[in-house]
Amino acid sequence: MTYEIAISKIPLKKTFFYSSDWELEPGERVLVDFNNRQTVGYVVGLTEPHCGTKPVLERPDGLSFLPTGMIEMVRWASQHFYSPMGQLFDLVIPSFVDEYTEVVVEPTTDLLGLKSLKLKDFLSVYGEETLDTYLKKGLVKLHRFVAMKTPRRRYRDLFVMLNIPLSKAVSLAKKAEEFDVVNYLFSAEGATIERLIEATGVNVERLKKMEEKGLIRFTTVPLFQGFEIKANDLSIPAGQNCGELLVVGGSTEERFRSIYSVLKRIIEEGKSVLYMVPLSSQVPYVMGMIQRSFTADVYAYHGNQSKSQRALAWFNAQKSGAKVFVTTRMGVFLPVRNLGAVVVESDEDESYYQFDEPVYDAVEMARRRAQESRIPIILSSATGRVSDYFNLDRSRIIKIKSERRKIFVIDMRKQTTFVSQELLDQIRSNLEKGNGVLIVVRRKGYAPFVICAVCGHILICPKCDVALSFHRHANLYKCHQCGHIEPAKDICPKCGAQALYPKGYGTERIEKIIRYNFPSARIARIDSDEMNHSQILDRLLEFERGDLDILVGTRVLLHGFGISRIGLIAFLDFDGLLFQPDYNFRVQVFQQLNQGIEMAKGATMVLQSMEVENEVVRHLFTSDTEEFYLKELQKRRDVGYPPYVDLVQVVLESEEPSLGWEIISSCTSSLDGEEIFGPVEHPVFKLRGKYRFHFLIKTKTVERTLSKLDDVLTKLGKKGWRVLVNPPHLW
Template sequence: MRKTFLYSFGDNLELGERVLVDFNNRVTIGYIVGSVESKPGIKTITERIDGASFLSVHDVKMIKWASERFYSPIGQLFDLMIPTFVDEYAEVFVEPISDLIGLERLRLKDFLSVHGEKVLDNYLKKGFVKLRKVPAMKTPKPRLRELFVILNSSLGESLRIAKTPDEYDVINYLFSGEGATVGQVIEATGVGIEKLRRMEKKGLIRFTQTPILHNLVWEKNDLSLPSGLECKEWLVVKGSIERRFKVISDVLRKTLEEGKSVLYLIPLSSQIPYLTGMLQKYLGVEICVYHGGISKSQKAMTWFNAIKGEPKIFVGTRIGVFLPIKNLGLVVVESNEDESYYQFDEPVYDAVEMARRKALMMNIPIILSSTTGRIDDYHRLDKSRIFNLPDDSKNILVIDTRKQTSFLSDKLLEQMRDTLENNRGIIITVRRKGYAPFVTCAICGYTVICPKCDVAMSFHKSANLYKCHQCGHTEPVDDLCPKCGTRALYPKGYGTERIEKIIRYHFPSARIVRIDSDEMSYSTMFNRFVEFERGEIDILIGTRLVLHGFRLERVGLIAFLDLDGLLFQPDYNSRVHIFQQLCQGSEMVRNGKMIVQTSEVENEVIKHLFTFDTEKFYFKELQKRKDLDYPPFGDLVQVVLESEDPSIGWEIVSSCANSLSDEKILGPVEHPVFKLKGKYRFHFLVKTDALMRTLQKLDEVFTKLGKKGWRVLVNPPRLW
């Protein structure tokens, strides 16, 4: 639902408070978003759930703003602020309102066991008592195997306390490595969970959500942001994540010393162990983690810490912006240009824009830390609030692949060979997962297509199946062409799996690891980077996820194999995305080379590689967008309709576009991915200088045409 409803209640309620209401003859949870003068004939709120609000006034205002800004159901946004697990760890108390009954606060179950339900009902009706749900009365207990294990003291002190061979084994394993989970310790040493718990009681080890990076080398950097932060919004650009962290570390420390908390957003969960390790090592503070890859109990621990108001650093992915942190004093967004901050599924939102809004409403500073920043950062911020780190020298090689017959050019193989001989590591980036993105027939040209989507299925050789990366549909491999009947189906193109096979052929003695997000947990991915840095891995192969690690001293070469596919996509952001990826890659290399294989050596984006002048590139892009009324010089709304019948879908989407004739509209047309998950898609774009007006018109049209099947995306980082 994208609107609010009126109910009455005889007592004062707090903004953001949860209540039970009768909605369409069913009991439903509602959230208090405001109050108006009483009106006759409206329904009454059935019950207060918590007896108070977990949210601040600013939290409620932010949710209302996001609902309007991104055309998202307001109730779903509130559900992200107060997740369902809150009730699992809460207890209901009976609290006296009147002193006449001489009653102290009791747990509901204790009150019922002593006085019974009739007495409670009577007291509630007379207003003698009220029910109040108190959160965190039950302590969340995360699954131990998911937690990290760290030594509780120095190596010498630990060895002095240790008495058994098992304890020595665990201590030596933890000291030689970093960031080990309980599961990894058990597998490596054979020591069971009960023995680890006994070691914890002895003070030898402790369990934590985040690792401590003992081997991290602090990068020398005397630069730092002004401690006062007179400007409330700063953009810290260029340099590695470590250098940018050093620039803002004094501001983090000062915020905590003032007794306030920090919200630190990061795009991918695989980056969190490294960032939290830096925070713990150099600031020595408790870190609370919040993202979709941790267990419910871990999320609950962080959420309850957020509402307590004690000064802590909260690190999370985009969902972290919904943490109702009390006493928040600073917001930091790392790699704010990453599209992972945008939620394409309902409720749609942009976590970076919400973080900026949160900071603005609370009048607290926000720091956007990034290799390049977003293009609209340079349009919005003046230079006094942009903190540029000095550029390192770049060694870049662009290889023209127009005359190459192999997926790996001769020049690239030569550079890889030299890098390995110098005992340096290699990172290879490929856009697609699997063995090959297409499977075609050599005789008739038939391509294996997903039956639910209008896209080719990828071939995954390791699992011996065809897989659709849009809907997840899989089929067993068969080389028999269903069209001409010949056994001539063969894989075309390449993905990470095929590149791995080719590299193993050329470098049989190299230690090679492929990173695929759907096969690895965030902690495992982190450990792959640690193993790479230790010299236990020579070549890492992966999609753009490998660019979201951190600066690795061992990287001697990073190679981009197939960025050409992004250059000509029907998306106004594609050029910017390529530039951002290349800049991220360049920051991962120190005293090494970056290689880009391309058949578009004269392309303007490729030419900018040799300067990495972000401001110059962005200002050129901004001028083009200004001429065409693209963001940030207006808002772009993508309207998508999904229909089970293509003819009916075309008729409806055309009617919708025609109803908006006074708006600037591009389309409607068939979506580039016309069929997705069994439904046919059409879309059009609206350029607008009055977003609220346009969304209101769309809502009115949807009401007439039917609201089912529509998707509205405001300023998406890519067309959905």
Template sequence: MVYDLAISKVPLRCLYSYKSQEKLEPGERVIVDFHGRKTIGYVVKVSDKPASRELKEILQRLDRVSYLDQSDVEALESISERFFSPPGLLFDLAFPSFIDDYAETVVESLTPLVGFESLPLGEFIKKYGHDALKNQLDKGYIQLKKCFGRKTPRPRVSKWYVVVRNGLKALTRVHDEIEYDVISFLLTNGYATVEQLIESVGVSTKKIKQMQQEGLIELTQFLPVNTENLELAEAQLEPAPRGVTVLSGSTIGERLRSVIAFMKKITDENKSVLILVPFTSLTYMVAGFIRKFLNVTVQVYHARMSRSQRAKVWLDSVGDKTQVVVGTRVAAFLPMRNLGLIVAEESDDDAYYQFEDPVYDALELAETRARLRDIPFVICSSEPRLIDFHRREHLKWLRIPKENLNSDVSIVDVRQSGSILSEDLVESVRKTISEERASVILVRRKGFAPYVVCFACNHVLMCPNCDVALSFHKSQNVFKCHQCGYVRKAQSECPNCGAKALYPKGVGTERVERLLKYHLPGARIVRLESEELEPFEVQEQFLKLQTNEIDVLIGSRIVLQGFGTDRVGLICILDYDGLLSQPDYNTRLRMFQTMRKIRSNFTSARILIQTFQPQDGFLRDVFTVNSEDFYLEELKKRKEVNYPPFCDLVQVILESDLPQTGWELVNYCVRSLEGETVLGPVEHPIFKMAGKYRYHFLIKTKDLRKTLSKFNDVLMKIGKMGWRVFVNPPRLW
């Protein structure tokens, strides 16, 4: 038979046909000869091509079984076609190469003549030798097979937290004074690390293990989001038993609590639940939250985990273990054999879309997997995605009502202000601290300042590889490019005129932190940067915010991703104008969703917005306009100019070593796309990036498959190097 295969680690957007004498399963891994080298291929489907002498034979079946469900194989093929992504790279995300570190190659008998049924490869070679192995393989007496589960990953956990089991009831079960002291300490502080317990209470590790065995305490990776009022929502919502359900309104915690009974129903049927979140730090917070309600194994899965940690979750997933996995977009590829429900939280966030190869939208993959498996898919957010609102008549729609959403909003005109922080902002933060409540400061840019300028000659320090200004990171004393990663040590001397007059300009999180510490010397101020902290450290900071250990939390959008808390009394948005002025057709929608998320997460907080445009109509109405009215108006505008969701929008970028060559190629490509609605080509807003010169154009299409096929035909003529394709990107890349 002839099979179409996706080739591992090959960035080509097509399948390759090979023939085999054996019947193969979809998703099964095989070894093939690809351009003279042996490599792994994934069986996608039976090919419609006839067998011929020119087709190469499949050399070896690697696992002899498929660890991917046929519906998941179909989903990966569909996503590959829709997003013009290399299928081999998508399958690699579902079957990471490091999984083979935990497999054992076994020699299996195909005839009773060899005298054994199964032997580990090493034992066979030791007993019979390499020549016997080759000879019996050639004669078809034996076969090789990779078996998982014989080697168990033993991942190291970065930090263990100790929490009390059964709350105050644990005090009635203690056996001695030291156990009483440990329980009392944990009830007072909420949690502690093992090291903190040993240092503060004087307990031994042996005693901690004993208390764990007695069920008094528990060691966990996940901190509870709240130590109080963790009860099921009174009104449990019932998503559709299959298909898509949109759940909007309120906070992450309330949305999850409202469907806990539905999750329990799924796990009681010995099926697993996959919960997707946009940020790594959220995986631990959501996992800790779920563990309070479901008596089932809860694990996290994200790209920042070690290989052994990810391997353990993967191996548990392909088995029959009932579990809840909380993960980022890469978790959408987990081959969970008994998957019964997929939930996507904060579905309006851009982080679900991957802009690097392979390009994909994790939400579309999750929805496709759910549809093909005929299981429910619940999409959750404060405000729904525009595409979900557009197709609302075909979906089940649930909304959590929220009272007291009339936020106290102050708009501060900073046109005449001589400081980054207005007097109103500083005084508002000071007042909030005096009320023993916390402030959250939202800053668009990281680092100390987004650009550096010379006061003598007005020269702006630029990245040598990109058309982007270098930002200044004072904590590391470096100039950094956030596009290509270029870093160099900070200096005061201007490279243009030689004067020692370089000065950082603009607003960054580090600068805001420094200024607030100057104005509020006694305040407990914390700057939150996900790149500088481990995910579990981020959850620690959010818990400290809830437990009155932080007065001011500063950061970019990550500060809005925690669970809402009434302890936050003030939200400050510093760079509103920068957020709204981004050249992107989704900017207005993104700002609306961000503002409404702030209002939903922090219902009792005052909101202060600094702006150079205090009369801006959008700013005036964003907190008061009815959500449905906003979406209807947005859809009306998009229909008039034919933008998504009324068409598919394809952004095509060409990266070239030579600007003139690139311009000629991109123009030829556009001229060749006859019959398509094309905007451009033009220079990309960031014309030079990582040493490449970039041009781009947009295609609006009603027939995506036909358009991508036509574009692929053009690439076959002019070459595929340097082209990037993004289908319906949440922002123009």
């Protein structure tokens, strides 16, 4: 038999053919000879016989880990996003699988009188020669047996909760430090290990002993003391429980309540749910809601976990029974065996798009996976994507009614400071009422660039055509594109004057201004570059408990979950996004502003802007999301932009700019019949030491266009190219 095989790790966009006497399963891993070395491959499926094919050397697993529908999802993603199929399969079966399994030699006949043995035990008794002979004769087969190791607890990532009522806990506590822990946990309704140690001085060993006594318990997520499903929550009609649905408006909790009945039915049927969120910092929130709502086991799966924690979720995905997997974009590749539904939270978020190879859009892949598996997919979002309103019938869109918006736009053309007096007055008024304040700033650090007051020279990253940002707390300059850092200095490298000063503002500078104006307020800054998801969550929980008055941060603050203490949410410096050379940025600004409105129910929203007459700003007052999107769709239809066509961005990185221009010009001239814009120098011409050129292709037959492009790139040499299909922003 001849099989189509995708080769692991290689960047080639093609598959290869191998023969085998074994009956192989689709998705199964095999060992093959590729370029004269033994390599892992993945069985895509049976194919027509080919002459001169090499044989499959070994079946390391003896089975496929992939459930129905995933093979076609991977094949489609490879063709649609121009991604190597082998690299996509690598995401389905991560490398850690081999570390948690054992290979077993199983007899296929009773004639040998053998029992199943671990491979290492078989070899120690019978040797490799006997194994080779038995395998060739079909007397034994190799099978990979799941032998999970229990992941070690990472205490710094855990939360601590009281395990028993306060009255019992007080009687059970004997030592002063135990009383301190009990009192703190009761007043705070739980805390992270780090916060508890800081507040009480207790150590981890003492906490372990308190757990043994039954006083406290450790959990991976906060359990949302105030969250509950209400009888009058909006539920989806039974006739709409299948296919694709879009639930828009409201906070994440409100949307979760609206789909609760659907998820409950699926879990009661013994099936699992894949619940995707854009950011790992959002995973604990969703897990907390689910754990309070269902009895099913809940697992997290994202890149900020340890390898053993991801392995725990991955191997449980192979087992039967109702489970919920809360995950980021990588979870679309999680091989859940009995998947009953997919939920995508905040599907408009650009974090779902993987820009690095293998390139893919996790939302589109989730949609494809649901189609192939014939299961429902629910898109849950404050606004949704523009394409959602293009693809879905209006009967498939469930709207959650929003409260009347209290929005103020401050005209910054009349201001001389970064934070207007009107905003300071709003902050002061809310603090006096005991309300919390969120301040969302677009840029990180103290200032987005540094300029010389004498000659006007701006410090540029030596590897990129990007201004260096100033980070005051660490006293360094940093490039947010390549990560280059250097010590801060005040002497201009061009004119030698001691006149460098930071220009503009980021989260650090705004935090400093707020601290100056409100010295008695409890203020914290959230920076995703410096904090892990557990620390971010800890800050948000402190804010909700009332331990913090003001939070300053980037869009990571817009986590989508309602916080009752928010009295004011302010957006600063979003004007720059409105005029980026990208057709999607206006929509992204609208989405982020609406997400803030929906998560801060009843709160006042203040937007500082120099574009008070801009259409995006005006739509916050005058129309709902659907009206805004329908107008946007009309514009896109008139000029031919997604979703009416597919947009392919082709980028070439070259160490020599003249050679790069020659190569990319040859590429575009070879693509006859395609609607091409460019080539031109990329807006960020130099990035990580390489020079970039790009062009765009508009097409209504994207797979045909990509096939033609592949032929051209094969002739030109594929090194240095990046191909992105419908990216949320130009790369």
